Amino acid sequence: MPSGQNYDAIVIGAGVVGACCAHYLAEAGLCVGVVDRGSVAAGTTGAGEGNILVSDKEPGAELDLALLSQRLWTELIDVIGSACELEAKGGIAVGYDPSTFEHLQQFAAKQRDSGVIATEVTGGDLLALEPHLNPEVAGAIYYPQDMQTQPMLAAAHLIARGVRVGRITLHTNTDVVGIRQGDGGAVTGVETARETLWAPIVVNAAGTWGGQIAAMAGVEVPILPRRGFILVTEPLPTTVHRKVYSAQYVANVASDEASLQTAAVVEGTESGTILIGASRERVGFDRTRDWSIVSTLAAQALQLFPVLEKVALMRTYGGFRPYCPDHMPVIGPDARVPGLLHACGHEGAGVGLAAATGHVIAQSVMGQTTSIDLQPFAAERFGALHV
Template sequence: MKQYDIVICGGGVIGASVAYHLSRERDLSIAVVDYKYPGNASRASAGGLWAMGESTGLGCGVILFKTLSKQMQESGEGGSPEIKPHIMPKPFFDMAMLSNQLYPALYDDLMTHHGVDFKFERTGLKFVMFDKYDKLYAEHIAAAIPDRQEHVRWVSQDDLHAQEPNVSRAAIGAMEFEGDHQINPYRLNEAYLEAARQNGVELYLNTKVTGVVRQGNRVVAVETENGKLGCGTMINAGGAWAEKLSLWATGMPMPVFPVKGQVIVSEKLPKLLNGCLTTSDCYIAQKDNGEVLIGSTTEERGFDTTTDMKYIKQLAQGAMKSIPELKKMNIKRCWAGLRPGSPDELPILGAVPGIDGYLNACGHFRTGMLTSAITGKVMNEVVRGLPTTIDLEPFSYTRFLDDQGKMIGNYHLEVALP
């Protein structure tokens, strides 16, 4: 049995970032064990670093606005339906913004010292508005974040069409989040892993974790299909599969569950967009290779990774409404990814009471790419006993426990789902 200081279970973008950050000083023996189950979220991401967008519920695209518009239409002109922008709590907002600020230096470091390029692009994110309901919703978002106004810019109809000539002439303007950029999600995941490998981390890829060994209340080894790996600390970065690892390691449930998101990617196209767009129907992001990603749904369907033509059609129609030129596109592929959801949509970070040698780095829902940088940094601080860059209390596992240490409530997202 090989012995390591750290064994990270999960090599998606979170586990890979943790491995990279822990390995920078090259003073720990570290292993990453990873198996790509169908629906791995890191391979289904659009790669948006949309700190403002995700924190205000706009980064996902679809999803919450149609119900709002329908309610408003049904209420009549004299009605006043309640409008509740999906604003994330301040601890997440702060975490997302801090993580976003790390990316320029992270990009330079990985390029300069490790020769890996994750295609960091400064694009911004615009919420494109088509009617009074979109505009009203955007205004309510702006009103809900008075302390973030320096990151919000209103774009007139003329300016929108000057900046994005291919956007439909029916668009009436946009709300832009400056600083919300994008990366290539595959490249970021691989960049973290390659840099970690160069720093001495051993990668056990295409290897399933089959169990966890405890002695008393301490985790001492991770069992894999190819043998045991002894560890001083196990880190659970299992994505949508994190609960199984938690049950093996702690005997306690973990409120992390799969949230399905369906995505379309086009063939390579001429440059259509200068930035990323989100609307009441979808988000649209064109990558540096010309492919256009269109997403995404938000569905609780267990570990189902099949695609549904009904939703694919909705996403495609939403994209063509925004960018008429996309009516000529050929779809290259469609897929469904499984985001690691948590009941309050916040990550679960740090220790579990009563269990030594075990840490959580899971439950990042749809923001794994965005928050991977700060998560890796913070988990390195936790392992080394350093003061953490962010307060971990709002992200602690204990927020789900009652006074008797039992799980509170059911596993579900506290947001509207289609």
């Protein structure tokens, strides 16, 4: 017997996606090792807003995954309790002028066919939902299924629970330096800077670094960083009740533009601060700050909520969304490497899609039919594409 620890499955990445994968694998009865190069939730999970959204997704495989995930998140609250600050606050997509509002209405109509609850709200009804919203906007779509969580707490508590019941072992500050492969390339474990961890199943939930992990197993998964900044205000009494964003946000999420895009996304948090996003740009792993982004985000937030004019900006934080060229995550077994599964490339939707991702990964590992067809998320879909 080789030295090192043995697991039924190893999950690489202790972010929210890795935590959900580990959770569902543990629930299925497996002994799971979770390995992260840093602390729990220290990557993109720790730099996000905690969105669990159905509202920003077009009908298709990703929306189906989001709807499943939204249901699973409400179940997870029973598992980890209120610690993760899960809030079914609902989202509001705002159209400033009649034409963008009309565009939103058409988008919502298509979403409804897929099972999304979307209600048109205008005038007094809209202000009743969001009292401080700019009263001059043409109208909005209200999405009651949208939720928010504190993703770092959610990830940490899911893993901690598995550790408590003896199903999960957490290896933090542990760099994965290689994937062990045996006959026919099947994975047998992971090589860390310290030791070898053995398992016939390895789940790549490494987020932005998912491409590098895949490469260690000799396969290509094209995952690139898309930088984003979030502004954080001083703590306030509840001023913004829901997740409120402008119509432009939906267009930007799906955009292929490399250059900077910003669209106001404003939401309150349980701690009283208000988070203002969202910028998207493809600049590699460059953390250099650009003050024009800060100014633009502030201006766009004030257009939605003029009441924030005097509210102080306290800090900013930034991170890198892991994205694939077609903006779809990579989820499921890699046909090229037996025992290797991917759960990465969720871009800005990792928190929202995490629960369903973990669920289907566990189903797949246990040989069950997955709740969602994983074909659209297969790693091989990129074919011979080279990064």
